[in-house]
Amino acid sequence: MNKNDLDTPCLFLELELFERNLQLLRDRAATAGKALRPHAKTHKCSQIAKRQLACGNCVGICAAKVSEALVLAQAGLQSILITSPVTSPAKISLLRQCSAFTRECIVVVDNYANALELNEAAGEFHFSQPVLLDLDPEMGRTGVSFADAPALARKISTLPNLSLRGIQCYAGQLQHLPNAEQRGQESQRLMQKAAKVFRLLRAEGLPLEIFTGTGTGTIRFDFCIPELTDIQAGSYCVMDAEYAAVENPEHLLFEQFCPALSLATTVISNNHSDHVTVDAGLKALYYTPAAPPRVIRQGLPLPGWRYEWFGDEHGALFFPGEKPALGERIELCLPHCDPTINLHDCIYVTDQGRLLDRWDIDLRGKMF
Amino acid sequence: MNKNDLDTPCLFLELELFERNLQLLRDRAATAGKALRPHAKTHKCSQIAKRQLACGNCVGICAAKVSEALVLAQAGLQSILITSPVTSPAKISLLRQCSAFTRECIVVVDNYANALELNEAAGEFHFSQPVLLDLDPEMGRTGVSFADAPALARKISTLPNLSLRGIQCYAGQLQHLPNAEQRGQESQRLMQKAAKVFRLLRAEGLPLEIFTGTGTGTIRFDFCIPELTDIQAGSYCVMDAEYAAVENPEHLLFEQFCPALSLATTVISNNHSDHVTVDAGLKALYYTPAAPPRVIRQGLPLPGWRYEWFGDEHGALFFPGEKPALGERIELCLPHCDPTINLHDCIYVTDQGRLLDRWDIDLRGKMF
Numbered sequence: 001m002n003k004n005d006l007d008t009p010c011l012f013l014e015l016e017l018f019e020r021n022l023q024l025l026r027d028r029a030a031t032a033g034k035a036l037r038p039h040a041k042t043h044k045c046s047q048i049a050k051r052q053l054a055c056g057n058c059v060g061i062c063a064a065k066v067s068e069a070l071v072l073a074q075a076g077l078q079s080i081l082i083t084s085p086v087t088s089p090a091k092i093s094l095l096r097q098c099s100a101f102t103r104e105c106i107v108v109v110d111n112y113a114n115a116l117e118l119n120e121a122a123g124e125f126h127f128s129q130p131v132l133l134d135l136d137p138e139m140g141r142t143g144v145s146f147a148d149a150p151a152l153a154r155k156i157s158t159l160p161n162l163s164l165r166g167i168q169c170y171a172g173q174l175q176h177l178p179n180a181e182q183r184g185q186e187s188q189r190l191m192q193k194a195a196k197v198f199r200l201l202r203a204e205g206l207p208l209e210i211f212t213g214t215g216t217g218t219i220r221f222d223f224c225i226p227e228l229t230d231i232q233a234g235s236y237c238v239m240d241a242e243y244a245a246v247e248n249p250e251h252l253l254f255e256q257f258c259p260a261l262s263l264a265t266t267v268i269s270n271n272h273s274d275h276v277t278v279d280a281g282l283k284a285l286y287y288t289p290a291a292p293p294r295v296i297r298q299g300l301p302l303p304g305w306r307y308e309w310f311g312d313e314h315g316a317l318f319f320p321g322e323k324p325a326l327g328e329r330i331e332l333c334l335p336h337c338d339p340t341i342n343l344h345d346c347i348y349v350t351d352q353g354r355l356l357d358r359w360d361i362d363l364r365g366k367m368f
Numbered sequence: 369m370n371k372n373d374l375d376t377p378c379l380f381l382e383l384e385l386f387e388r389n390l391q392l393l394r395d396r397a398a399t400a401g402k403a404l405r406p407h408a409k410t411h412k413c414s415q416i417a418k419r420q421l422a423c424g425n426c427v428g429i430c431a432a433k434v435s436e437a438l439v440l441a442q443a444g445l446q447s448i449l450i451t452s453p454v455t456s457p458a459k460i461s462l463l464r465q466c467s468a469f470t471r472e473c474i475v476v477v478d479n480y481a482n483a484l485e486l487n488e489a490a491g492e493f494h495f496s497q498p499v500l501l502d503l504d505p506e507m508g509r510t511g512v513s514f515a516d517a518p519a520l521a522r523k524i525s526t527l528p529n530l531s532l533r534g535i536q537c538y539a540g541q542l543q544h545l546p547n548a549e550q551r552g553q554e555s556q557r558l559m560q561k562a563a564k565v566f567r568l569l570r571a572e573g574l575p576l577e578i579f580t581g582t583g584t585g586t587i588r589f590d591f592c593i594p595e596l597t598d599i600q601a602g603s604y605c606v607m608d609a610e611y612a613a614v615e616n617p618e619h620l621l622f623e624q625f626c627p628a629l630s631l632a633t634t635v636i637s638n639n640h641s642d643h644v645t646v647d648a649g650l651k652a653l654y655y656t657p658a659a660p661p662r663v664i665r666q667g668l669p670l671p672g673w674r675y676e677w678f679g680d681e682h683g684a685l686f687f688p689g690e691k692p693a694l695g696e697r698i699e700l701c702l703p704h705c706d707p708t709i710n711l712h713d714c715i716y717v718t719d720q721g722r723l724l725d726r727w728d729i730d731l732r733g734k735m736f
Contacts, residue, residue, distance in 0.1 A: 006458075007456060007458035007459060007462075007736045008456070008736070009735050009736070041680065041681065064680070064681045065647075065681065084636060084647070084681060084682070085636045085637055087634065087635075087636045087694055087695055088375060088376070088634055088695055090374075090375035091375060094375075110637055110639060111637065111638070111639065111694055113694055114694060136639065140640050140643065140645075140684070141637070141645055141678050141679065141682055141684070142636070142637040142645055142682070143637070143639070144639055145639065148639075172679055266455065266456055267455075268452060268453045268455045268510070269453055269478055269479065269509070269510040269511070270479070271478060271479065271504065271511070271512055271513065271516075272508050275508065277508075277509055277510055279433075279452070279735070279736075280735070282654070282707050283706075283707055283710050283735055284735045286650070286655075287654075287655060287656070288655070289657065310509050311509065311540055312409065312432070312706050312707055313409065313432045313433065313452060313735075314452070314509055314510070316508070316509070326455055326479055326481055326482060327455055327456055338651075338680050339650050339651055339680055342651050342711070343710070343711075343733065343735075344733065345733050364733075365711065365712065365713050365732075367377050367647070367648070367651055367652045367681075367711075368375045368376070368377070368647075
């Protein structure tokens with residue numbers, strides 16, 4: 001079966017490009033003496049998570065939410081880090097279920113009251129809950145400030161049912177900064193502050209072994225931080241137009257990672273001379289003003305072609321030459337990969353257009 | 369069970385408000401001598417579609433895509449109109465399945481080549497496919513121009529296996545225009561053009577019986593078009609902050625329709641003095657710069673409170689007085705209802721906070 005036999009809109013993953021992305025980061029990290037802990041929030045797919053682990057040099061997998069972690073745990077993933085605080089009784093109950101399926105299900109903490117809740121829940125089950133201290137990279141989303149971090153770490157380390165294993169620092173605000181020099185300097189400044197907290201706490205005798213963080217946009221710079229143990233990158237495996245726009249829009253590359261995932265869409269109306277209407281709108285391609293999807297053919301952008309969202313159900317396609325026919329199929333490089341994948345139920349895996357497999361996006365919609 | 373017993377982020381539908389919205393439009397339409405054909409693209413929920421029909425004065429239900437129509441058909445809905453052209457062989461095959469389950473599955477057409485395909489497919493099964501001519505309300509998305517419409521209608525009417533039942537004209541571009549007078553004038557101008565086509569074709573002897581169109585933002589104005597037979601409104605049943613912003617942001621009302629649907633979210637980090645972080649981000653609340661969600665309590669906006677998207681997984685909540693505690697639950701009026709509902713798997717139905725039911729969003733992700 002060929003990819004053109006499937007109805008649109010749908011997502012295609014070109015397996016060779018995907019595996020090349022995995023191998024590229026694995027080798028770069030190994031050279032830098034770092035391990036990987038890839039972030040599943042990007043792909044929401046336990047099959048992809050397993051392939052990331054199988055590729056090597058991984059210490060585990062990340063999930064943004066505990067409900068994602070539970071699906072990964074049930075799919076057999078053995079070491080999971082939940083990168084957002086798990087705070088409500090219902091979420092802590094899910095965390096307990098994750099722990100039952102896994103060798104370790106680590107969770108970040110940025111608040112002592114939350115640490116006490118986790119400690120109490122673990123105590124009920126005579127169980128030691130591994131935690132990381134979440135450091136705020138001056139972004140204000142989650143995490144404790146660098147200044148307050150040591151005191152919070154000391155308090156957490158006294159709780160009998162928690163095992164403080166290390167720190168997390170993820171500067172999400174830097175990943176798409178267009179100026180690479182600024183992105184690198186700012187990332188190193190923040191990660192050095194986190195490293196200082198890490199050194200201080202270890203010098204005090206806390207047995208911290210994990211310093212995890214960084215994303216696809218800052219990997220190269222953060223490799224230079226000696227204390228950093230592992231890399232939480234997510235987008236690198238499938239990539240998107242938003243990253244490509246940062247560096248190399250002509251080839252859709254970012255740090256040599258290439259778009260392995262694309263969306264196929266079909267012309268459903270063509271009564272105008274300057275554009276046609278396709279069957280993928282806001283519900284198939286996540287709207288982001290930062291980077292519209294790119295029209296591609298065989299992995300490369302088609303010069304002069306442009307996609308614009310045309311409401312919830314449709315897109316407008318502008319073309320430089322002959323008007324596409326009704327029924328013509330168009331391929332797009334995704335705008336922002338994470339929330340676009342989250343709109344779909346599955347990814348079709350291809351080898352140069354030949355259909356190999358269908359992977360469920362089994363973490364889709366898991367937002368608890 | 370109370371709504372506060374459920375984990376967040378999740379959607380709540382207050383049944384009384386929802387039913388009041390249904391009754392309001394039913395009665396208004398009846399007074400104007402129009403029928404309803406509510407649009408299921410908004411709610412993606414066959415349970416809601418059934419309640420719309422049960423409320424009365426409905427001639428059928430609309431779907432944006434044939435894959436949505438199939439779920440509605442399998443759920444027992446008997447008259448379905450697909451409001452986008454159905455063009456590819458795979459989609460036409462789904463249309464055939466829909467017809468097997470329903471009394472009628474009508475589809476719009478804006479292109480003669482597509483009409484030929486539909487005619488051929490219907491012929492293979494010795495079946496008459498009901499179609500509507502889709503008129504372009506000078507928006508350029510789908511539809512044939514007013515000028516070209518009569519000629520296309522005449523050609524379609526000669527095809528033996530198609531039954532041309534009427535016309536559709538839906539001006540999606542007008543629905544949220546802030547100036548009501550302009551919205552009304554522009555809508556009437558376009559609908560009068562469509563009515564002229566309708567009259568012309570009927571005068572020529574074509575047995576057209578349906579003129580369907582309009583949306584929640586233009587209902588009141590389009591009631592004045594005598595030829596219009598039925599109303600395709602979608603948002604009116606659950607409403608959102610985008611419509612409320614048009615008219616009455618203080619009470620979140622638009623034409624007396626009120627937000628029946630809300631999203632609950634929980635504070636998961638509160639280390640800052642000016643904001644806290646909640647567990648609903650881009651993957652739980654569709655991002656639209658046009659209208660951020662509104663923070664509400666018991667259906668009314670909380671003055672001085674503000675939600676901002678804080679990435680894919682989180683939101684930032686700004687508050688005027690005392691800082692919300694970790695674990696505190698916050699309720700939001702949805703930004704744009706359609707694509708936000710499409711992110712969720714179910715809607716919890718409540719009666720003043722008491723949990724009554726859980727309805728699957730069974731059309732979610734159906735984008736073919």
